[in-house]
Amino acid sequence: MYLNVTAIIQRLSKPIPFFGIKLWIAILTCIVLFVLICITTLCIIITRPRRHCKARKSLKPMGMRSIPEKQVIFSTSRTTKPSYQFRLIEIQAVTNDFADENVVACGDYAIVYHAIMFGNTRVAIKRLLSCRTKAKEFTGEVEVLLGLRHKNLVKLLGYCFEGNYRIIVEEYVNNGNLGQWLHDCISEVSPLTWSIRMNIVLGIAKGLAYLHEDTEPAAIIHQHLKPSSILLDKQWTPKISDFGIANFLDSDERSNHPITPPPGMSGYLAPEYLSTGILDEKSDVYNFGILIMEIVSGKPSIEYTSTENEEYLIDWMKSMVASQQYDQIVDPKLPERPSMKELKIFLLIALRCVDPDVNNRPKMGEVIHMLQPRDLLLSDVNVIPLFHHNFKSINKNECA
CATH class of the missing domain: 1.10.510.10 (Transferase(Phosphotransferase) domain 1)
Incomplete structure (x- = not known):
């Protein structure tokens, strides 16, 4: 019994081997490296979309308005400039819901409103009267007119058709008729x-x-x-x-009274x-x-x-x-x-x-x-x- 206790005391009194400290240092080092790798990876993931967004934004032309969901861009052989289809809510917004104070002319076929669009550009918005042309026919006709470019023609900029509304957006000519x-x-x-x-x-x-x-x-x-x-x-x-x-x-009126x-x-x-x-x-x-x-x-x-x-x-x-x-x-x-x-x-x-x-x-x-x-x-x-x-x-x- 005495020998067994003495042996145990001797064993406990021996110094701890040096390789134990090395092991703990190695473990701690691995943990630190793992944490650093995780942090670096997370930073890369977070910053990559931002750079992508900046690159996309840099491709957007200066001064160009955001394109509405329903906007359609047409291209013809006569012009490389885009033309737009506008939503009715956009037209109502710039004319204050077709307010009388924005009316600049009333004709036999249309009411013309003044508005500001494309940032700070004055335009004329022509709301057609007695027009029941179907959407496909209307857009087909307007697409042809949108491609016309001549110094002595009023330039068409876009259009809108929703429900019974048939609207044409034109350049604003500022000196009367x-x-x-x-x-x-x-x-x-x-x-x-x-x-x-x-x-x-x-x-x-x-x-x-x-x-x-x-x-x-x-x-x-x-x-x-x-x-x-x-x-x-x-x-x-x-x-x-x-x-x-x-x-x-x-078309019904025209056919009934030729x-x-x-x-x-x-x-x-x-x-x-x-x-x-x-x-x-x-x-x-x-x-x-x-x-x-x-x-x-x-x-x-x-x-x-x-x-x-x-x-x-x-x-x-x-x-x-x-x-x-x-x-x-x-x-x-x-x-x-x-x-x-x-x-x-x-x-x-x-x-x-x-x-x-x-x-x-x-x-x-x-x-x-x-x-x-x-x-x-x-x-x-x-x-x-x-x-x-x-x-x-x-x-x-x-x-x-």
């Missing part, structure tokens, strides 16, 4: 000088020629060309609006429309001829006399030309008088455009050449005999 400057200007002297009026006529001709001759797959007929559809910017550059809008009108004059077009309709009910390039040319007469004279297409009789501008103009009363033709508000040659050029073009025989009316591309000062068709030798031609007057009772 031609009708306002011709007929509603209270000043004794018009700011529309003869030079400005010549440039307006040429610009309208170029825009209309583009619609007729440079669009695919087919020509675009305006059908409602008149002064109120010609917008002007601060430099008096004309921009044709409402082109193609006739395609959005109620020869009813479109609203607001009295005094502009070509005579053949009353018998055929067809509006084509030649009827647009006729409208353009009436426009020239208004720009030169300052008179509206129909004027009501003191006895409330209707006097059509085309009949008045023909009688003035036939009697060579050129001084009576020019707008009295013009700050300067045009040269006789320039006046005759414009009158010749106008009378050719309103020729009762559609085959004698020029194409808009030809009109542009006629407006060039060196065009041989416009020498005084050719102009004067044409002024004495006995143009057939349109029966006013037919247009009533």
Whole structure:
């Protein structure tokens, strides 16, 4: 018993082997390394998505608005700029739910609102009236119009269709329309000088020629060309609006009344429309001829006399030309008088455009050449005999 206790005491009194300390150090080192690895891995996992998001954000163009869920981007051969389909809630937000204080114009086919979109860009929002065009037809027509780009056309920026709403978003042209400057200007002297009026006529001709001759797959007929559809910017550059809008009108109304004059077009309709009910390039040319007469004279297409009789501008103009009363033709508000040659050029073009025989009316591309000062068709030798031609007057009772 004594020996056994002594042996045990001796064993317990022996020092602990050195390898035990090494083991604990190794274990602690492994634990520390494991913790460091876990922390490093966690940091990598957390920071990697952030770098990815930053990379994605850096690809977003500066100033471009966030794209709504229902937005569709169209691309055509005519432009590389994106166009948008907007949700109704977006349109309601920027117009304050179509508030009256945002209305800038009311027409026969639409109500136009002013709004701010695309960050800080002024736009015109055109809410179409009496439009029951199906969504597929509407988007198909608008997609064609979205691809049109010309200096003398109002640029379309997008559209919206939801329920019975048919809305077009356009660039905002900030100087009113031609009708306002011709007929509603209270000043004794018009700011529309003869030079400005010549440039307006040429610009309208170029825009209309583009619609007729440079669009695919087919020509675009305006059908409602008149002064109120010609917008002007601060430099008096004309921009044709409402082109193609006739395609959005109620098809039932058009089919039930094929020869009813479109609203607001009295005094502009070509005579053949009353018998055929067809509006084509030649009827647009006729409208353009009436426009020239208004720009030169300052008179509206129909004027009501003191006895409330209707006097059509085309009949008045023909009688003035036939009697060579050129001084009576020019707008009295013009700050300067045009040269006789320039006046005759414009009158010749106008009378050719309103020729009762559609085959004698020029194409808009030809009109542009006629407006060039060196065009041989416009020498005084050719102009004067044409002024004495006995143009057939349109029966006013037919247009009533």
